[in-house]
Amino acid sequence: MSGHSEHNTKTLKLIVWRQAGPDKPGRFETYTAKNITDHHSFLEMLDVVNEDLIKEGKEPIVFDHDCREGICGVCSQVVNGVPHGGHERTTVCQLHMRLFKDGDSIYIEPWRARAFPIIKDLMVDRGALDRIIQAGGYTSAHTGGSPDANAIPIPRHDAEYSMDAAECIGCGACVAGCPNGAAMLFTGAKVSQFAALPQGQVEAAERVANMLKEMQDCGFGNCTNHYECEAACPKGINVKFIARLNREYLKSLL
Amino acid sequence: MRFLSSSVGRKVLMAITGFFMLFFVTVHLLGNSSIFIGPGALNTYAEKLHSLGPLVWIFRGFMFLMLAVHVFFGIMLTLENSAANPSKYAIGRKLKATFASETMIWTGVLLLSFLVYHLLQFTVRVTPDIMPDAVANRPGDVYKMVLGSFRITTISLVYVAAMATLFLHLSHGIQSLFQTVGCSNDKTLPKVTMVGKLVSALFLVGYSAIPVLILAGILKN
Numbered sequence: 378m379s380g381h382s383e384h385n386t387k388t389l390k391l392i393v394w395r396q397a398g399p400d401k402p403g404r405f406e407t408y409t410a411k412n413i414t415d416h417h418s419f420l421e422m423l424d425v426v427n428e429d430l431i432k433e434g435k436e437p438i439v440f441d442h443d444c445r446e447g448i449c450g451v452c453s454q455v456v457n458g459v460p461h462g463g464h465e466r467t468t469v470c471q472l473h474m475r476l477f478k479d480g481d482s483i484y485i486e487p488w489r490a491r492a493f494p495i496i497k498d499l500m501v502d503r504g505a506l507d508r509i510i511q512a513g514g515y516t517s518a519h520t521g522g523s524p525d526a527n528a529i530p531i532p533r534h535d536a537e538y539s540m541d542a543a544e545c546i547g548c549g550a551c552v553a554g555c556p557n558g559a560a561m562l563f564t565g566a567k568v569s570q571f572a573a574l575p576q577g578q579v580e581a582a583e584r585v586a587n588m589l590k591e592m593q594d595c596g597f598g599n600c601t602n603h604y605e606c607e608a609a610c611p612k613g614i615n616v617k618f619i620a621r622l623n624r625e626y627l628k629s630l631l
Numbered sequence: 632m633r634f635l636s637s638s639v640g641r642k643v644l645m646a647i648t649g650f651f652m653l654f655f656v657t658v659h660l661l662g663n664s665s666i667f668i669g670p671g672a673l674n675t676y677a678e679k680l681h682s683l684g685p686l687v688w689i690f691r692g693f694m695f696l697m698l699a700v701h702v703f704f705g706i707m708l709t710l711e712n713s714a715a716n717p718s719k720y721a722i723g724r725k726l727k728a729t730f731a732s733e734t735m736i737w738t739g740v741l742l743l744s745f746l747v748y749h750l751l752q753f754t755v756r757v758t759p760d761i762m763p764d765a766v767a768n769r770p771g772d773v774y775k776m777v778l779g780s781f782r783i784t785t786i787s788l789v790y791v792a793a794m795a796t797l798f799l800h801l802s803h804g805i806q807s808l809f810q811t812v813g814c815s816n817d818k819t820l821p822k823v824t825m826v827g828k829l830v831s832a833l834f835l836v837g838y839s840a841i842p843v844l845i846l847a848g849i850l851k852n
């Protein structure tokens with residue numbers, strides 16, 4: 378059996394955002410990605426490019442990654458104008474090079490939003506999302522040791538709903554895709570996952586008020602219901618959670 | 632008040648004021664449609680309205696307040712949002728945003744300009760196309776006044792264009808309203824969006840029918 382022949386590899390033109398630091402000016406640089414196969418993931422493709430850059434004595438492209446399994450939410454690249462590249466329920470680490478053709482040009486940019494300052498190249502500081510969680514994305518009810526399963530009966534529908542919201546991996550694609558740099562899908566999912574469960578009721582009013590306030594203080598924009606967030610979300614978080622957030626906010630005023 | 636400084640609170644104000652204006656354009660269309668019954672019907676309608684006296688002014692004041700709040704927060708939200716998203720991507724590819732959703736501020740500003748023109752024309756009656764006798768006795772022969780103005784092609788075109796603008800604004804605005812006040816979920820949103828576009832189209836057709844039928848010579852003296 379022969380391995381990969383020359384014919385099975387692709388050569389791609391990458392147009393990548395390079396920026397030395399938060400307050401440094403950024404610019405696009407063009408690179409050629411050689412010897413890319415269908416089996417490379419997008420990040421592995423960048424690894425190949427970086428190895429070439431290192432061999433040439435150049436600075437490799439800095440990008441965020443950790444699990445490479447689509448669960449940690451750390452990878453954050455806008456590929457051809459769409460966060461994570463725009464394939465349904467796919468993080469950029471799970472994006473595969475079989476989706477690209479030999480000779481394609483690919484624009485790679487960092488998340489762009491005021492609340493996500495660029496650290497270097499494609500890596501941004503998404504700490505603002507953590508600050509929103511710190512403002513209320515938890516319950517402080519004493520639960521003792523591990524409770525018996527089903528000690529608190531929760532209707533199946535509510536459990537499913539909460540789990541759907543909790544699928545959010547906090548990657549920030551919703552913010553990156555939003556024309557307003559808003560974080561309403563993220564905040565909506567985090568508020569909804571608690572709002573649907575009895576454990577979340579006690580602090581419901583404070584939670585939504587505090588998380589929304591933090592969201593604004595972090596410099597995120599306001600939602601105007603474009604729904605780009607939902608389309609960009611690699612976990613398919615639905616904008617119904619934004620409606621839920623709005624509802625929870627109105628309830629908190631009563 | 633915390634409500635006024637909250638991102639969601641201000642959006643809810645946009646939605647509530649938008650809702651009242653939506654209610655107004657509905658009632659206004661129903662009233663205008665009396666023109667299809669005949670000259671007498673429109674004139675009787677106009678007279679009834681004017682005879683309400685102070686009620687008319689209370690209503691006008693209320694609508695002005697709705698408009699002012701809507702415009703104020705609309706401009707503020709738009710400015711804040713462009714500040715929150717200062718740098719654009721090299722390739723701007725949109726997945727779900729629509730032409731209507733991305734132009735809300737511009738269709739809004741156009742609607743505001745049209746509204747000023749429309750009020751100067753048929754309420755204050757100071758535009759050049761208005762005959763002196765329409766100014767002298769109010770409400771007077773509203774049918775004749777409307778007919779006289781819409782026979783001028785440019786004026787009719789301006790009205791149809793304004794109604795196309797309203798169509799765009801509301802084809803995004805109606806579903807947006809429901810989402811903003813939280814009356815929305817994954818099952819209702821596609822339906823509300825469809826009904827919203829249908830209602831917007833009804834406004835476009837209903838309102839535009841008046842200038843178009845007058846220009847076509849179907850509505851006449």
Ligand code: HEM
Nearest residue numbers: 601645646649652653705735736739740743804807808811
């Ligand atoms: C006949 C007049 C108008 C009607 C019936 C109307 C109706 C609406 C409705 C129903 C919404 C959706 C509200 C929401 O989701 O929160 C909306 C949003 C908006 N309107 Fe208006 N509007 C009118 C005039 C204006 C004017 C004069 C302006 C600005 C100068 C304006 C600017 C906006 C903006 C910026 C939005 C926010 C976009 C969004 O949230 O999707 N509108 N309007």
Ligand code: FES
Nearest residue numbers: 445447450452470
């Ligand atoms: S690297 Fe963990 S989700 Fe992509």
